[in-house]
Amino acid sequence: MTITPTAPASAASVHxxxxxxxxxxxxxxxxxxxxxxxxxEPGEFVxxxxxxxxxKSTLLKILAGxxxxxxxxxxxxxxxxxxxxPEVSVAFQKPTLLxxxxxxxxxxxxxHIARSSKAxxxxxxxxxxxxxxxxxxxxxxxxxxxxxxxxxxxxARSLLNSPTLLLMDEPFGALDEFxxxxxxxxxxxxxxxxxxxxxxVTHSISEAVFLSDRIVVMSARPGRVHSxxxxxxPRPRERSLRNxxxxxxxxxxxxxxxxDARSPHPRTETP
Amino acid sequence: xxxxxxxxxxxxxxxxxxxxGPVRRRRRGPGTTARAAVLAVVLFVAAIGGWAAxxxxxxxxxxxxxxxxxxxxxxxxxxxxxxxxxxxWATAYETLLGFLIAVVSxxxxxxxxxxxxxxxxxxxxxxxxIQTFPKVAIAPLVIAAFxxxxxxxxxxxxxxxxxxxxxxxxxxxxxxxxxxxxLFRSLRARRWQNLVMLRxxxxxxxILPALNTAAVLALIGAIVAEFVSARQGIGFAIQAYxxxxxxxxxxALLIVLAAFGLLIWLALTLxxxxxxxxxx
Numbered sequence: 001m002t003i004t005p006t007a008p009a010s011a012a013s014v015h016x017x018x019x020x021x022x023x024x025x026x027x028x029x030x031x032x033x034x035x036x037x038x039x040x041e042p043g044e045f046v047x048x049x050x051x052x053x054x055x056k057s058t059l060l061k062i063l064a065g066x067x068x069x070x071x072x073x074x075x076x077x078x079x080x081x082x083x084x085x086p087e088v089s090v091a092f093q094k095p096t097l098l099x100x101x102x103x104x105x106x107x108x109x110x111x112h113i114a115r116s117s118k119a120x121x122x123x124x125x126x127x128x129x130x131x132x133x134x135x136x137x138x139x140x141x142x143x144x145x146x147x148x149x150x151x152x153x154x155x156a157r158s159l160l161n162s163p164t165l166l167l168m169d170e171p172f173g174a175l176d177e178f179x180x181x182x183x184x185x186x187x188x189x190x191x192x193x194x195x196x197x198x199x200x201v202t203h204s205i206s207e208a209v210f211l212s213d214r215i216v217v218m219s220a221r222p223g224r225v226h227s228x229x230x231x232x233x234p235r236p237r238e239r240s241l242r243n244x245x246x247x248x249x250x251x252x253x254x255x256x257x258x259x260d261a262r263s264p265h266p267r268t269e270t271p
Numbered sequence: 272x273x274x275x276x277x278x279x280x281x282x283x284x285x286x287x288x289x290x291x292g293p294v295r296r297r298r299r300g301p302g303t304t305a306r307a308a309v310l311a312v313v314l315f316v317a318a319i320g321g322w323a324a325x326x327x328x329x330x331x332x333x334x335x336x337x338x339x340x341x342x343x344x345x346x347x348x349x350x351x352x353x354x355x356x357x358x359x360w361a362t363a364y365e366t367l368l369g370f371l372i373a374v375v376s377x378x379x380x381x382x383x384x385x386x387x388x389x390x391x392x393x394x395x396x397x398x399x400x401i402q403t404f405p406k407v408a409i410a411p412l413v414i415a416a417f418x419x420x421x422x423x424x425x426x427x428x429x430x431x432x433x434x435x436x437x438x439x440x441x442x443x444x445x446x447x448x449x450x451x452x453x454l455f456r457s458l459r460a461r462r463w464q465n466l467v468m469l470r471x472x473x474x475x476x477x478i479l480p481a482l483n484t485a486a487v488l489a490l491i492g493a494i495v496a497e498f499v500s501a502r503q504g505i506g507f508a509i510q511a512y513x514x515x516x517x518x519x520x521x522x523a524l525l526i527v528l529a530a531f532g533l534l535i536w537l538a539l540t541l542x543x544x545x546x547x548x549x550x551x
Contacts, residue, residue, distance in 0.1 A: 064457055084459055114458070
């Protein structure tokens with residue numbers, strides 16, 4: 001059941017300084033991100049939470065090298081991000097599987113593209129699938145899977161290359177509450193076995209509290225960091241944690257901050 | 272003849288007119304499929320019967336509507352004497368050659384388009400215009416340009432087949448989702464990897480249906496080119512028979528043509544089935 005430790009589990013550090021992003025839509029400038037600073041230590045699990053339009057997905061895409069910042073500096077492991085860095089892996093909101101590939105071939109896609117050893121990739125992919133309870137489905141096609149299973153495959157794929165920074169953009173947003181909690185448990189057990197830095201975008205307060213070391217609360221228009229909360233819950237975390245008073249207290253704290261993050265901009269604003 | 276045998280076989284067990292015996296096939300019940308089969312046979316028999324009655328009454332000149340049995344014997348003569356083969360072979364060759372050249376070149380052009388969105392956007396409107404243009408209209412020009420041999424038929428067949436494949440391939444190749452594109456970018460895929468591992472497999476579900484259209488259009492192109500000028504081919508023979516008043520032979524050739532079309536359809540259906548996993 002244990003995953004054999006891969007190369008010394010080094011985790012990445014993230015430094016964001018004075019980052020801004022402005023879009024131009026229909027001749028109007030939209031400030032998606034006001035000057036933002038963020039430092040993430042190696043091995044930290046950090047969640048970004050906030051109302052829609054707060055720039056959390058924009059920030060994630062910039063970290064992934066998929067979007068160019070308008071201004072400011074972003075570095076991962078002290079190297080400036082100018083293109084998708086090799087040590088970074090992204091899990092998207094949708095599973096984004098290739099429908100013509102089997103589950104196993106989907107998980108092996110990163111190795112296929114990197115043209116690294118196929119045998120190694122298959123071995124690692126099978127380990128990941130086993131740890132997610134999908135070993136019986138490796139020859140299935142995505143259309144034969146449920147939404148939760150597809151998202152598990154997607155996460156297995158994002159872990160194949162043993163990334164030192166994992167960026168997750170609301171990966172469980174489309175799932176029902178029970179499946180989401182199952183996947184949270186699985187994610188955290190994978191993460192505890194193979195520590196890496198994770199930046200996790202979510203709408204769910206309890207998900208953020210359960211998973212994170214720190215929660216970055218963001219507010220919208222313009223998108224910016226409202227506050228950062230340390231989650232002082234003990235690790236390793238397990239399902240039972242969700243029923244403790246400490247957990248509820250942490251959820252309450254984040255909820256207060258989130259409401260505050262939304263309040264200075266009531267719904268009256270019209271462009 | 273085989274058609275009639277089949278018809279009898281199908282009607283018996285369902286209609287219950289057959290003597291109950293061990294030959295009778297077991298069925299789960301008179302489902303929709305079975306009823307549709309009965310209806311299809313009834314329609315066939317009715318159409319042939321109506322045709323025979325109409326021909327026998329001679330309300331329509333036998334120069335336009337020969338009797339079914341005359342057509343059948345013309346068909347038989349054609350195959351017994353072997354006179355059908357050179358014509359069928361010529362048309363099949365022109366059609367398949369035109370079709371293959373069209374598909375390969377349309378795919379190559381569509382791949383080239385994926386490397387420049389500017390070029391694609393600039394050229395695509397013209398492609399749509401050309402696609403809606405009735406290309407058979409330029410058959411005389413094609414003959415004038417390429418002479419009287421095989422070449423003009425292949426050119427016209429290819430021209431007809433080229434555009435539906437190209438437009439569908441271009442649409443398929445450029446309609447990958449933003450998420451998939453981002454996935455491939457984040458995996459640092461090279462351009463050709465994006466094409467081979469993402470765009471082409473994705474586009475197959477657009478290209479496969481276009482192949483059916485293209486094959487039919489290639490056949491039409493070949494026949495029309497033969498009408499204009501040819502020394503052999505089904506189109507040439509149809510014209511020759513019609514002009515000499517041998518209408519039964521013309522009808523026989525139409526049946527041959529239908530069978531050939533069906534064969535192409537069957538081949539493409541098999542291809543479709545083999546590539547099933549690429550379907551959306």
